[in-house]
Amino acid sequence: MKRKITLKQIAKELDVSISTVSKALSNSKEISEDTTQKIQAFAKLYNYRPNNIALSLKNRKTKTIGILIPEIVHHFFSTVIRGIERVANRRGYNVIVGLSNESFTKEIINMELLANGSIDGFILSISKETLLKQDYHHFNATINQGIPIVMFDRVVNEVDCDKVIVDDFKGAFNAVESLIDKNCKNIALITTMDYVSVGKLRTQGYLEALEEHKMVADSNLILKIDDSLDVENNLDVLEAEIAQFLKSNPNIDGIFAVNELYAVSAMKVAKKIGLQIPDDIQVIGFTDGVLSKHASPSLTTVSQHGQKIGEQAANLLIDRLEAEDAEIDQYFSSSSRKPSYIKMVIETEIIERESTK
Amino acid sequence: MKRKITLKQIAKELDVSISTVSKALSNSKEISEDTTQKIQAFAKLYNYRPNNIALSLKNRKTKTIGILIPEIVHHFFSTVIRGIERVANRRGYNVIVGLSNESFTKEIINMELLANGSIDGFILSISKETLLKQDYHHFNATINQGIPIVMFDRVVNEVDCDKVIVDDFKGAFNAVESLIDKNCKNIALITTMDYVSVGKLRTQGYLEALEEHKMVADSNLILKIDDSLDVENNLDVLEAEIAQFLKSNPNIDGIFAVNELYAVSAMKVAKKIGLQIPDDIQVIGFTDGVLSKHASPSLTTVSQHGQKIGEQAANLLIDRLEAEDAEIDQYFSSSSRKPSYIKMVIETEIIERESTK
Numbered sequence: 162m163k164r165k166i167t168l169k170q171i172a173k174e175l176d177v178s179i180s181t182v183s184k185a186l187s188n189s190k191e192i193s194e195d196t197t198q199k200i201q202a203f204a205k206l207y208n209y210r211p212n213n214i215a216l217s218l219k220n221r222k223t224k225t226i227g228i229l230i231p232e233i234v235h236h237f238f239s240t241v242i243r244g245i246e247r248v249a250n251r252r253g254y255n256v257i258v259g260l261s262n263e264s265f266t267k268e269i270i271n272m273e274l275l276a277n278g279s280i281d282g283f284i285l286s287i288s289k290e291t292l293l294k295q296d297y298h299h300f301n302a303t304i305n306q307g308i309p310i311v312m313f314d315r316v317v318n319e320v321d322c323d324k325v326i327v328d329d330f331k332g333a334f335n336a337v338e339s340l341i342d343k344n345c346k347n348i349a350l351i352t353t354m355d356y357v358s359v360g361k362l363r364t365q366g367y368l369e370a371l372e373e374h375k376m377v378a379d380s381n382l383i384l385k386i387d388d389s390l391d392v393e394n395n396l397d398v399l400e401a402e403i404a405q406f407l408k409s410n411p412n413i414d415g416i417f418a419v420n421e422l423y424a425v426s427a428m429k430v431a432k433k434i435g436l437q438i439p440d441d442i443q444v445i446g447f448t449d450g451v452l453s454k455h456a457s458p459s460l461t462t463v464s465q466h467g468q469k470i471g472e473q474a475a476n477l478l479i480d481r482l483e484a485e486d487a488e489i490d491q492y493f494s495s496s497s498r499k500p501s502y503i504k505m506v507i508e509t510e511i512i513e514r515e516s517t518k
Numbered sequence: 519m520k521r522k523i524t525l526k527q528i529a530k531e532l533d534v535s536i537s538t539v540s541k542a543l544s545n546s547k548e549i550s551e552d553t554t555q556k557i558q559a560f561a562k563l564y565n566y567r568p569n570n571i572a573l574s575l576k577n578r579k580t581k582t583i584g585i586l587i588p589e590i591v592h593h594f595f596s597t598v599i600r601g602i603e604r605v606a607n608r609r610g611y612n613v614i615v616g617l618s619n620e621s622f623t624k625e626i627i628n629m630e631l632l633a634n635g636s637i638d639g640f641i642l643s644i645s646k647e648t649l650l651k652q653d654y655h656h657f658n659a660t661i662n663q664g665i666p667i668v669m670f671d672r673v674v675n676e677v678d679c680d681k682v683i684v685d686d687f688k689g690a691f692n693a694v695e696s697l698i699d700k701n702c703k704n705i706a707l708i709t710t711m712d713y714v715s716v717g718k719l720r721t722q723g724y725l726e727a728l729e730e731h732k733m734v735a736d737s738n739l740i741l742k743i744d745d746s747l748d749v750e751n752n753l754d755v756l757e758a759e760i761a762q763f764l765k766s767n768p769n770i771d772g773i774f775a776v777n778e779l780y781a782v783s784a785m786k787v788a789k790k791i792g793l794q795i796p797d798d799i800q801v802i803g804f805t806d807g808v809l810s811k812h813a814s815p816s817l818t819t820v821s822q823h824g825q826k827i828g829e830q831a832a833n834l835l836i837d838r839l840e841a842e843d844a845e846i847d848q849y850f851s852s853s854s855r856k857p858s859y860i861k862m863v864i865e866t867e868i869i870e871r872e873s874t875k
Contacts, residue, residue, distance in 0.1 A: 167580075233599050234600050239596065240591060242590050242617075257628075258614070259613075259614050274582060275614070279632075396811075451808070451809055452809075454753075455809055455814075457812075457814030
């Protein structure tokens with residue numbers, strides 16, 4: 162029996178990137194004709210089974226959903242998975258989880274692996290590296306090959322598919338507005354680098370809320386954490402950075418942090434340097450996980466409703482899979498047979514706890 | 519093209535359980551000859567691709583590890599996955615995660631799905647329902663079909679394979695001994711039901727430590743939480759149960775809890791009823807997760823080193839996969855060509871924090 166060759170092996174053998182192989186096999190115009198021919202010939206020779214075999218397998222339903230997420234040690238993603246599972250179980254589907262580890266290449270490898278007949282459709286959140294590269298060919302190729310995708314949380318306009326998002330902008334806006342209502346005059350933002358779409362939207366929400374209330378945004382009050390740092394294993398580094406930030410800006414009386422770890426760390430640092438929460442400084446985080454509930458003082462947060470996101474994403478995907486079977490019209494635009502996609506926005510909610518007045 | 523049929527569909531069609539189908543297809547003697555014949559004929563008719571096709575695919579390495587765990591919203595399991603990933607990435611392997619949701623049937627379905635050519639080997643922790651049923655045929659069938667398994671944490675003697683465990687007995691023993699050293703006279707245990715092997719071992723460690731120190735075990739001081747309860751979404755129920763327990767036993771001055779959620783909840787309840795920690799009551803938990811670090815007071819715990827467990831499990835599995843390729847002798851006993859398996863014990867460690875004196 163012939164060995165099955167993988168994208169990775171083809172890439173290695175021909176000394177090109179996995180992404181190049183992936184693009185050549187889906188006839189992307191980004192790759193030269195010469196390279197495309199070489200790669201396709203090689204793939205054929207070694208019996209590479211491209212994803213579009215999925216087309217001919219259209220009737221072979223696996224009743225399995227592939228979930229592709231950036232990381233697993235993360236309360237938000239795991240609650241989304243819980244939501245997906247709940248709906249999947251109820252509707253007779255199984256789930257399998259692939260992890261991109263925030264890597265573009267691993268995202269492609271996992272998609273290839275799962276799309277080769279193990280799953281009927283994907284629910285995914287894009288890796289940071291993919292967002293940085295802005296290279297989404299693998300998603301579009303998968304959709305073109307008849308495997309539907311539902312994106313959640315980290316989504317992009319460049320891919321046409323069903324999406325479930327939280328209103329990051331409005332969530333952040335409301336959080337900052339609530340700090341303003343509670344009399345904060347110098348509100349700091351602790352955020353990630355801009356290329357992560359959700360971080361960006363939350364930053365915009367922060368800026369907009371200040372503007373709306375005629376407060377001047379001060380770039381000194383914005384701390385951007387380098388999130389290539391594995392913070393959970395480097396809490397010291399994170400805390401040192403926040404300590405430096407708070408000491409340099411003693412006027413800060415409110416903090417909005419784009420995730421709960423930053424928020425809880427900020428509270429810890431603030432307490433260490435003698436600040437009272439919420440009297441001297443009020444803190445609101447984003448994402449309502451176990452840390453927020455059990456922190457001391459307990460943390461006021463913007464809840465993302467991860468489980469609800471997962472449930473909606475699973476319903477959207479399964480509805481589409483079953484509509485495709487039945488060729489139900491509502492999933493297609495009336496003029497053409499092109500699918501019409503749904504973008505679902507899950508409202509956030511502020512959960513008031515002890516870290517604010 | 520013929521539709522591929524799944525175990526689940528065969529079971530439904532013939533009105534038998536998935537487990538019966540799975541057993542019949544692996545020629546288990548537990549199933550009557552009549553039923554076995556019927557199921558096998560049906561499976562053949564509908565082109566069912568049994569796992570033993572994996573044998574003929576032996577050369578088709580996917581370089582992918584299948585992880586099968588009971589649940590994902592669980593810090594311990596997610597740190598194990600992180601450890602597996604770290605080693606897998608370094609050694610050129612990819613990982614895919616299946617979730618049993620503590621269900622026997624889902625465990626079988628996931629194994630079938632992944633064993634059909636998507637993965638080279640499994641790293642898994644057994645579901646509660648499987649432990650209750652004591653039915654391990656699906657693990658043995660998978661191993662017999664040439665797909666190696668490494669079990670971690672929840673393991674059983676009935677399956678012969680590589681295993682990585684924490685010394686639950688000794689970890690619990692040390693924790694309780696440390697409470698005794700710190701002058702606790704009436705030490706309570708908050709644990710799970712006995713059928714979960716780790717809960718059982720930790721309970722034994724508790725009892726043994728008391729005996730060793732000539733203290734009498736009082737069954738009133740043992741609280742068994744019904745872990746079919748989804749505690750994370752029913753914290754109130756858990757806390758009410760603990761409150762009742764502490765009020766009925768005002769003499770308790772030390773608590774050993776078999777996981778950190780129970781420990782943190784116990785501290786919360788104790789504080790509510792006016793007890794000072796650690797002055798009136800000292801608390802030690804098991805599993806060192808984010809909750810322990812961020813609780814107030816921070817929690818003394820027995821660390822399970824989840825990441826190390828994952829790393830060791832991944833190394834064991836990849837070593838075996840690569841040894842099989844190379845037919846390296848150290849992985850087989852000298853007398854026969856039967857594999858000789860390794861049981862690796864990861865030592866626990868007590869991390870002292872504020873909840874003990």
